[in-house]
Amino acid sequence: GAGVSQTPSNKVTEKGKYVELRCDPISGHTALYWYRQSLGQGPEFLIYFQGTGAADDSGLPNDRFFAVRPEGSVSTLKIQRTERGDSAVYLCASSLSTGSDHNEQFFGPGTRLTVL
Amino acid sequence: DAKTTQPTSMDCAEGRAANLPCNHSTISGNEYVYWYRQIHSQGPQYIIHGLKNNETNEMASLIITEDRKSSTLILPHATLRDTAVYYCIVRVGGYGNKLVFGAGTILRVKS
Numbered sequence: 430g431a432g433v434s435q436t437p438s439n440k441v442t443e444k445g446k447y448v449e450l451r452c453d454p455i456s457g458h459t460a461l462y463w464y465r466q467s468l469g470q471g472p473e474f475l476i477y478f479q480g481t482g483a484a485d486d487s488g489l490p491n492d493r494f495f496a497v498r499p500e501g502s503v504s505t506l507k508i509q510r511t512e513r514g515d516s517a518v519y520l521c522a523s524s525l526s527t528g529s530d531h532n533e534q535f536f537g538p539g540t541r542l543t544v545l
Numbered sequence: 546d547a548k549t550t551q552p553t554s555m556d557c558a559e560g561r562a563a564n565l566p567c568n569h570s571t572i573s574g575n576e577y578v579y580w581y582r583q584i585h586s587q588g589p590q591y592i593i594h595g596l597k598n599n600e601t602n603e604m605a606s607l608i609i610t611e612d613r614k615s616s617t618l619i620l621p622h623a624t625l626r627d628t629a630v631y632y633c634i635v636r637v638g639g640y641g642n643k644l645v646f647g648a649g650t651i652l653r654v655k656s
Contacts, residue, residue: 433588460641471632471646472589484641520588530577530596530638536588 431455433537435521441543442511450506450540454523461504462534463496464520472520478504479526511544518542549633554651557627563620565650567633570614577638578609580618582629583649589632592618596638623654 434453442448454461459480464472474488478498489495493511498504508515518541522534550568557563569578577596581589593600593607595616600607606619620627632649636642 462643464644464646469648471630471649472644474643474645477641477643479641485643488643522588526641531594532639533591534589534644536590538586538588 433521433523433535435519435537435540437540438538439541439543441545443545444511444513446511446544448508448511448542450508450519450542452504452506452521452523452537454502454504454521455535456502457525458523458535459501459526460524460532460534461498462522462524463504463506464522466518466520466539468517475506508542511542513544516542516544549635549647551631551633551647551650553648554653556653556655557620557623559625559654559656560622563618563623563627563652563654565618565620565631565633565652566615567618568615569633569635572613572635573637575637576635578607578613578616579634579636579644580605580607581632581634581644581646582627583632584626584629589644589646592631623652625654625656628652628654 461478463475466472477485480501493509496506518539520539522536524532579594580592583589595607609616630649
């Protein structure tokens with residue numbers, strides 16, 4: 430079946446511009462996560478959605494970063510006034526939300542953002 | 546979430562077992578040990594997880610010490626396609642819990 434998809438795969442923008450990154454989770458997965466991965470480091474948590482609401486946004490670095498999931502499926506990560514330090518791979522993951530202790534997170538291939 | 550410590554890199558000969566260690570001395574009683582791997586230019590992929598018993602699936606085996614302060618991921622017959630960064634993560638079970646990744650171990654499988 431289809432996995433998590435992310436678009437675009439690559440995005441190059443100029444400092445100060447606005448960007449939107451899209452994530453299509455696996456159908457039926459109510460939990461959705463965004464992570465950011467800088468070169469040579471492990472992924473870093475940004476935000477977690479349960480359905481349409483952001484249940485944990487403690488990883489968003491500042492108020493330039495915002496994410497939405499209006500219908501509980503597709504999510505968009507929005508970055509305003511981009512800075513060169515925002516350059517990274519942005520990863521999206523989704524999972525079921527069951528009563529089990531284990532709900533595997535399935536990751537997409539990521540969007541590589543480059544801010545010039 | 547408890548912190549984990551892993552070697553920076555390891556080499557393994559193709560066809561041999563790869564044993565990847567992880568220390569998690571501050572793990573809590575309700576925290577699981579998870580292993581993910583990330584092949585170059587791909588998103589992380591779940592491998593296996595366990596609480597206190599040893600676990601085995603089609604990909605790997607997970608050996609957790611009795612005191613739960615360390616664990617070892619075993620790939621029984623490593624192939625070139627197993628070259629990746631392997632992350633050991635401890636986290637509370639259930640959904641909605643973020644994964645806290647460290648730097649992981651770069652495993653290089655060589656022919």
